[in-house]
Amino acid sequence: MPSLLEGNALFRGIYCWLAANEGNSGPGPCGEALRDGLLPVGWEWVAFFAAGLGIVMLLINVFLLLVMLYTYMERRLLGRFQARLGPNRTGPFGLLQPVADAIKLLTKEDLVPAGADRLLFNLAPIAMIVPVLLVLAVLPFGENSFLANINVGILFVVAVTSVNTLAMFMAGWASGNRYAMFGGMRAVAQLVSYEVPVVLSIVGILLYTGSLSMVDIVEAQRIPFILLQPLAFFIFIAGSSAEMNRSPFDLVEAESEIVSGYHTEYSGMKFGLFQLAEFGAVLVTSGVMATLFLKGWEGPVLPSHLWFLIKVFFFAFIMIWVRATLPRLRIDQVMDFAWKFLFPLSLINMFVTAVEVLVWEEPTLVQLWAMVGINLLVAVVGIVAFSFVFKRRGLSPSRVTPPLVVVEGD
Amino acid sequence: MPLRTEPITINIGPQHPSTHGVFRLRATFDGEVILDVEPVFGYLHRGSEKLAEERTYTQVITLTDRLDYVSSMINNQAYVLACEKLAGVEAPERGMYLRVIAAELQRIASHLVATGFLINDLGAFATPLMYCFREREKILDLFEMLCGARITVTYMRVGGVFQDAPEDFWPALKTFVKEMPIYLDEYEQLLSENEVLLIRTKGVAILSTETAINGSVSGPVLRSTGYPWDLRKADPYELYDRFDFEIPVGERGDNYDRYKVRISEMRQSIRILEQCMQQIEPGLVKTDVPLLLRPPVGEAYAHVESPKGELGFYVVSDGGVSPYRLKIRAPSFINLTILRELVIGLKLADMIVAFGSIDVNMGEVDR
Numbered sequence: 001m002p003s004l005l006e007g008n009a010l011f012r013g014i015y016c017w018l019a020a021n022e023g024n025s026g027p028g029p030c031g032e033a034l035r036d037g038l039l040p041v042g043w044e045w046v047a048f049f050a051a052g053l054g055i056v057m058l059l060i061n062v063f064l065l066l067v068m069l070y071t072y073m074e075r076r077l078l079g080r081f082q083a084r085l086g087p088n089r090t091g092p093f094g095l096l097q098p099v100a101d102a103i104k105l106l107t108k109e110d111l112v113p114a115g116a117d118r119l120l121f122n123l124a125p126i127a128m129i130v131p132v133l134l135v136l137a138v139l140p141f142g143e144n145s146f147l148a149n150i151n152v153g154i155l156f157v158v159a160v161t162s163v164n165t166l167a168m169f170m171a172g173w174a175s176g177n178r179y180a181m182f183g184g185m186r187a188v189a190q191l192v193s194y195e196v197p198v199v200l201s202i203v204g205i206l207l208y209t210g211s212l213s214m215v216d217i218v219e220a221q222r223i224p225f226i227l228l229q230p231l232a233f234f235i236f237i238a239g240s241s242a243e244m245n246r247s248p249f250d251l252v253e254a255e256s257e258i259v260s261g262y263h264t265e266y267s268g269m270k271f272g273l274f275q276l277a278e279f280g281a282v283l284v285t286s287g288v289m290a291t292l293f294l295k296g297w298e299g300p301v302l303p304s305h306l307w308f309l310i311k312v313f314f315f316a317f318i319m320i321w322v323r324a325t326l327p328r329l330r331i332d333q334v335m336d337f338a339w340k341f342l343f344p345l346s347l348i349n350m351f352v353t354a355v356e357v358l359v360w361e362e363p364t365l366v367q368l369w370a371m372v373g374i375n376l377l378v379a380v381v382g383i384v385a386f387s388f389v390f391k392r393r394g395l396s397p398s399r400v401t402p403p404l405v406v407v408e409g410d
Numbered sequence: 411m412p413l414r415t416e417p418i419t420i421n422i423g424p425q426h427p428s429t430h431g432v433f434r435l436r437a438t439f440d441g442e443v444i445l446d447v448e449p450v451f452g453y454l455h456r457g458s459e460k461l462a463e464e465r466t467y468t469q470v471i472t473l474t475d476r477l478d479y480v481s482s483m484i485n486n487q488a489y490v491l492a493c494e495k496l497a498g499v500e501a502p503e504r505g506m507y508l509r510v511i512a513a514e515l516q517r518i519a520s521h522l523v524a525t526g527f528l529i530n531d532l533g534a535f536a537t538p539l540m541y542c543f544r545e546r547e548k549i550l551d552l553f554e555m556l557c558g559a560r561i562t563v564t565y566m567r568v569g570g571v572f573q574d575a576p577e578d579f580w581p582a583l584k585t586f587v588k589e590m591p592i593y594l595d596e597y598e599q600l601l602s603e604n605e606v607l608l609i610r611t612k613g614v615a616i617l618s619t620e621t622a623i624n625g626s627v628s629g630p631v632l633r634s635t636g637y638p639w640d641l642r643k644a645d646p647y648e649l650y651d652r653f654d655f656e657i658p659v660g661e662r663g664d665n666y667d668r669y670k671v672r673i674s675e676m677r678q679s680i681r682i683l684e685q686c687m688q689q690i691e692p693g694l695v696k697t698d699v700p701l702l703l704r705p706p707v708g709e710a711y712a713h714v715e716s717p718k719g720e721l722g723f724y725v726v727s728d729g730g731v732s733p734y735r736l737k738i739r740a741p742s743f744i745n746l747t748i749l750r751e752l753v754i755g756l757k758l759a760d761m762i763v764a765f766g767s768i769d770v771n772m773g774e775v776d777r
Contacts, residue, residue, distance in 0.1 A: 082540035178420045182758070185441075247535055248606055256428040256531045257759050327606045328533025330759045331442050387605075 010058070011051050018047035059136055059147065066309075067280045068098035073313070074279070074320050081324035105272035113265050115176030124174060125266070125273035127167035132280040134160045139287050140215050142297045142305035153214035154206070157288055158199055161243065164277070165191040168252060171274075172262035183261025187252040190334055191243055197342035198239035201232040204353040205292055218296035222365065226293040227372045231349040231379035233293050235342050237318070240289070242334065244281045246319055248326040249334055286315035340389075345382050352378050417445055424453050428531045428762050431772025435765075442757045447750050454776035462736040467493055467568060467703040470733065474723075475562040478742065478774035480523045483516035483553070484716045486566040491647060492712035492723040493568045497705040504693040505570030506648045511583070511686050512556065512565055513714070514679040518590070519549040520717035521630075521672040524769040528669055529601060531766035532610055533759075538601060545593050548586055555579045568703055570696030580687070587683050594676055602670070611665035615752045615764035618663060625748040629719025629741050630671045631768055635663035641715040652689065653682045665760075668767040702731055718742050718769060738777055742770040 072087070072095060079086025087094035112121055138153040140146040150156060165188060172184020206212060208228065209220040226233050242249035245261075253261035263274045290296055290311035299307035329337065352375065360367045423434035432453035438446040458477060462470045474485040487509055494500060501509070526542030550560040556575055557565040565572055601607055617627075619635040632639055638657040642650040658674030660667025705727045713722035719741025728734040745768050752768075753761040 078535065082537045083544050084540055178418055181418075182420075182442075247533065250533065251759075254533055254759065256533060257762050259427060323535055324537050325600075326534065327529060327604065327610060328759070329606060330610060330757055332757065333609060 011055050014051035014054050015044075015047050018044075018050060055147065060133055063133070063136055063280070063283070064276070067276060067283060068102075070283055070313075070316060071098050071101075071275075071279050073316070077317070077320045078324050081321070102272065105269050108268040110268040110270065111265075113176055116265065117174040117176070120170045120174035121265075122270070124167050124171035125270045125277075127170060128164050128277040129273050129280070131160045131163040131167075132277050132284055135284045135288070138214050139284070140218060140291060140296055141287065141308050142303075145297075145305065146215065149213055149215045152212045154202060154212050154217065154288075154292070157214075158195075158202070161281075161284075162191070162195055164281075168262045171266070175262070175265040177265050179258040179260070179264045180262050182258045183252050183264070186258075186331060187245075187262060189331070190245075190249065190251060190338075193335055193338040194239045194242040194249075194342070197235050197338060197346045198243065200343070200346035200350055201229075201235035201239065202292065203346075204229050204232045204349050207350075207353050207357045214291050214296075218291055218298060221295045221298075223368050223372060224293060224295050228368065228375060229293070229349070229353070230376050231345060231382060232353075233289075234379065234383065235346050235349070236289065236292070237315075239338070239342055240285045241319065241322065242338070244278065244285060246282070247323040248328050250328060251331055251334060254328055282316055282319055283312060286312040286319070289315050341386050345386060348378065348382055349375075415440070423450075428527075428766065429772075430527065430766070430770060431775075433770075433772050433775070435761075437758075437761070439758065442759075444753055444756055444758065444761055447753055447761070449746060449749060451746075451772070451775055454772045456777065458777045459736050459738060462733055464732060466701075466731050467705070467733065468701055470736065471564050471566065472562065475564055476773060477738065477740065477777060478520075478716065478718065478721075478771045479561055480771060481516050481520040481717050482561060482563045483512040483565060484520075484714060484721065486564065487513050487648075488712060488714040488716065488721045489723045489725075490566045490568055491714065492710050492725045493703070493705065495710035495712050496708060496725050496727055497568060497699070497703060499569045499697055499699055501570040502694040502697055503649075504574070504690060505695040505697075507686055507690040508556075508571045508575060508695060509566055510649055510653075511683060511690075512553070512563075512571075514682045514686070515549050515552060517679050517717050518676050519546045521676050522546045522549075524717070524766075525597070525669060525672055528665075528763065528766040528769070529607070531762045532607060538597065541593075541597065541600070545590065552579065552582055552586065555582065567696055567699070569699035570694070572696075574695045583683070583687065587680055587687070590680050591677065594673060598673065602673070608666065610760075611669060611763065611767075613662070614665045614760050615756060615767070616662055616664045617748065617752060621748060621751060622663070625751075626744050627719065627748055629716070629745065630668060630675065631719065631745050631748075633657065634660035634667035634671045636661055641713060641720055645713070647712070647714060653685050655681050665763055665767040668769075672769075704729060704731055713739065716741055718771065718774065719745055740774045740777060742772075742774040743777075746770050746775060 075097070076086040076088075076094070087097040090096040090100045112118055135157050137147045138150060138156050140149070168187035168191070169184040172180045172182075172187065175181075205217065205225055208225070209217050211217065211220070221228075241247075245252045251257075251261075253263065258264070263271060266274060287308070290308060294311045294314075296311075297304035297308040299310075302310075356371050356374065360371070363371065417438050417440050419436060419438045421434055422437055423429040424432040429435075434450040434453070436448040436450060437444055456476070458473050462473055465473070471486055471489060474489045475482040477485050490509075522542040522545055526539035529538040530536060553563055553565070554560050556579060557563050557572055559565075617631065617635055619632075619637045621627075622632045622635050622637070628639065636659050638659050640657045641647070642655075643657055655678045658671050658678065660671050707727055707729045709724065709726040711722060711724045713720050715721075720739065721741055722739035724735075724737040724739070725733050726735040749765060749768060752764050756764065
């Protein structure tokens with residue numbers, strides 16, 4: 001794994017501190033200065049694992065701290081949007097509120113309902129949080145700062161994040177609660193549907209960059225892709241809101257309808273893990289969006305990590321804003337929105353981008369700006385035309401004749 | 411091979427975030443579609459009608475506060491009007507004006523709660539609700555000036571009101587009347603043209619005028635079907651024949667019309683308040699009626715237009731100090747009976763919204 005040793009100062013530091021012996025790796029990446037590693041010859045794999053573990057722990061803990069900060073931010077901002085104050089009692093400006101919440105959740109009784117499938121019930125929160133943390137592995141969060149620059153980076157993100165559909169259905173099914181079951185069924189229907197337009201919206205970007213690696217995508221952005229791919233950005237932010245169960249697509253845990261959806265029966269820290277996964281997903285998705293559409297870590301003057309954080313919290317703010325404003329859609333409207341609105345739009349976007357890439361193989365800056373103009377036009381016309389059709393469809397009568405006969409299978 | 415499916419039955423309530431109290435709906439679903447609902451209520455039954463038989467006429471006013479606890483003033487008004495009819499007394503003019511002011515303020519407050527919770531049921535994360543409650547707080551502050559209480563007001567008495575409004579009430583009321591239309595515009599800006607709200611509510615849970623009248627439905631739910639029936643015009647009580655106001659009606663009787671009718675009614679209430687402030691003159695607020703009232707033997711029925719519909723009190727006197735029988739015609743209870751016809755065939759999410767748009771108050775349903 002030479003890229004890690006060369007690209008990541010922290011990793012190199014730990015590795016060399018432990019393993020930089022004469023016989024281990026020669027002069028190698030550690031250079032001449034460090035010649036007194038702690039480990040004997042032949043044990044450098046331990047150093048490799050220790051360095052990896054160290055950096056992963058650091059990353060996850062920093063991420064979880066950021067999630068706590070984000071929950072605080074979300075609650076304060078929602079308070080502001082709703083003409084109230086939000087948490088302001090615990091610590092300075094209420095900053096310790098997430099800590100207080102965590103303590104409360106940890107001390108709560110951990111209940112498992114009598115009718116629950118215990119194994120799946122206990123497994124679901126873990127299956128929910130792991131994909132969120134896994135995405136961090138490929139997310140470049142600063143210049144030369146990433147755990148792995150694998151050549152299928154964005155594909156890895158898409159693959160890993162779709163696992164939480166399974167986690168939600170596990171939770172919904174295993175709870176033995178009908179509200180939870182409703183939530184689980186809705187989760188499967190909704191998340192699987194929105195996977196399609198989200199993935200197709202990424203294809204446009206991949207056509208420009210010609211690479212799936214997250215680092216390559218950032219470096220290929222001479223103009224931020226939010227300008228070059230406005231339609232893809234719209235589809236991505238709408239689709240990923242739906243995948244994260246954010247308003248207006250929060251049907252999976254629609255409070256006024258099905259109480260809490262799939263995590264109705266969870267209490268204590270298992271519930272906390274679900275919440276952590278949901279809030280973490282917002283940050284991770286904002287990170288992916290910043291990488292794909294807003295040049296990731298790149299920016300003038302300020303250090304790259306700070307730029308990345310600014311962009312992440314900018315997107316997170318937009319999501320909070322939407323959450324505070326919009327009512328929820330109905331399940332059939334949500335499915336319509338995915339298949340009849342976002343899906344055709346993403347196909348149009350893909351087609352237009354493909355033609356552009358075919359015509360201008362090595363675009364100059366002027367040609368890039370021409371693409372910006374064309375794509376912006378396509379985005380506006382497409383969205384307006386499709387919303388006109390969608391609105392007319394949405395006004396059709398909502399009542400369906402219920403099939404009163406129960407079909408008995410054999 | 412056809413897949414085997416079976417309907418599932420869910421108890422929505424008594425503990426559920428959007429049952430507006432303790433209400434239970436036994437709903438049977440085929441997937442998301444409702445096959446049948448059976449409303450079950452009575453969880454909040456306190457026996458108000460029976461309790462009234464053991465209390466004096468004045469003490470019963472406190473019971474009426476607790477019927478529909480978001481429109482206590484109007485409950486007071488309906489009961490007091492029935493008692494006045496029974497005892498043959500009439501309130502002085504200033505007392506009646508104060509009652510009308512209190513009742514119209516209460517109507518705005520109640521419609522604000524209804525609108526806020528309707529949008530909350532639609533899934534907006536409490537933002538419109540908090541906005542509506544911000545204005546409701548101002549109304550409750552006005553009530554506090556009038557009588558010292560905010561929810562359980564007991565402001566009205568047989569023969570007038572408990573006390574005259576203090577000096578600082580009038581400037582506060584004036585500010586409120588001036589500011590409220592701006593706030594209403596703000597709600598409409600946020601909600602009425604909101605695409606999501608439109609596709610969720612327009613054409614959903616349509617109620618026909620025939621069904622509504624056959625179900626004895628009244629109030630905004632009836633008016634949303636296009637039928638202009640408002641007791642303030644149809645059978646003017648107190649001073650309502652002196653005011654110039656309109657009856658807003660809907661077109662189709664869907665969820666959106668029920669929401670819109672309430673918003674328009676708030677605007678009309680503000681018009682009435684403005685006229686009250688111009689017309690009111692100094693004078694007595696209460697005629698001399700003994701606190702321990704003994705009306706002559708007889709019976710009386712008085713009804714008012716409460717925010718939910720026709721609220722009626724039927725009082726029977728045997729000449730004693732407490733009513734022989736008190737019957738309450740609770741509009742929430744009667745409006746609730748059409749819920750089943752409204753929601754069968756709809757989806758779960760729309761059922762919650764339809765229930766919210768009827769705007770029932772369980773304190774009144776169960777009494």
